[in-house]
Amino acid sequence: MTFLAQRFHIVHTTPAWMSMHERVLLYGLVAGLQPQRIVEIGTFKGGSTLVMCAALDDLDADGRIVCVDPNPRVAPEDWDSVQHRATMVAEPSPEALASAAEVAGAGFNFALIDGDHTRAGVERDIEATLPTLAEEAHLVFHDAHYFEVREAIDDAVRRHPTLVDAGLVSVDSSPDQPDADGNEVAWGGLRLLRFRRHAS
Numbered sequence: 357m358t359f360l361a362q363r364f365h366i367v368h369t370t371p372a373w374m375s376m377h378e379r380v381l382l383y384g385l386v387a388g389l390q391p392q393r394i395v396e397i398g399t400f401k402g403g404s405t406l407v408m409c410a411a412l413d414d415l416d417a418d419g420r421i422v423c424v425d426p427n428p429r430v431a432p433e434d435w436d437s438v439q440h441r442a443t444m445v446a447e448p449s450p451e452a453l454a455s456a457a458e459v460a461g462a463g464f465n466f467a468l469i470d471g472d473h474t475r476a477g478v479e480r481d482i483e484a485t486l487p488t489l490a491e492e493a494h495l496v497f498h499d500a501h502y503f504e505v506r507e508a509i510d511d512a513v514r515r516h517p518t519l520v521d522a523g524l525v526s527v528d529s530s531p532d533q534p535d536a537d538g539n540e541v542a543w544g545g546l547r548l549l550r551f552r553r554h555a556s
């Protein structure tokens with residue numbers, strides 16, 4: 357394991373839709389949990405991919421990232437910096453999860469879910485991701501403050517005994533205008549779930 361200051365510096369420059377705290381935490385989660393295979397649902401400009409890739413580079417291991425996004429907008433120079441570990445599946449979840457699992461070749465140990473933020477979308481992402489996971493894995497959700505994301509996670513934790521809720525691990529919140537139905541809206545927040553296929 358070789359932590360390099362210049363690699364960690366990516367948290368300052370990456371085009372991620374995440375706060376600084378969230379970037380640092382995401383880096384730390386990957387460095388700490390040392391996943392061999394990561395699936396990312398929702399890549400956009402690759403900002404979170406760059407952070408996770410730098411943390412995997414620090415681990416000196418063969419970690420891989422499979423990115424799922426029907427409409428990725430990763431700049432060529434950014435893709436160049438991650439392509440030694442990353443593969444893009446440019447299709448929407450949940451349909452893309454089968455291809456993503458095939459690319460990985462074995463179960464994912466870590467999932468970053470940051471794609472369709474509707475309740476139904478997050479539910480679909482969770483249900484499609486669970487069968488692709490290794491025996492033990494962690495799932496991280498961005499924008500967990502957003503009520504639709506929060507409700508979908510709460511519901512999944514209730515329904516799946518394989519999931520343990522570690523709660524919000526980054527509390528940054530960006531309040532927004534209420535939606536058309538008057539629901540309070542806030543973005544941001546990382547929430548962590550632990551998965552064990554054979555929960556005791």
Ligand SMILES: C[S@@+](CC[C@H](N)C(=O)[O-])C[C@H]1O[C@@H](n2cnc3c(N)ncnc32)[C@H](O)[C@@H]1O
Nearest residue numbers: 372373398400403404425427448449470471472
């Ligand atoms: C908030 S951005 C992701 C930001 C990125 N994770 C980061 O931190 O830099 C959301 C992305 O999700 C993608 N998306 C929307 N629906 C999706 C779906 N069904 N499957 C996969 N990605 C989806 C969008 O194309 C968009 O690029």
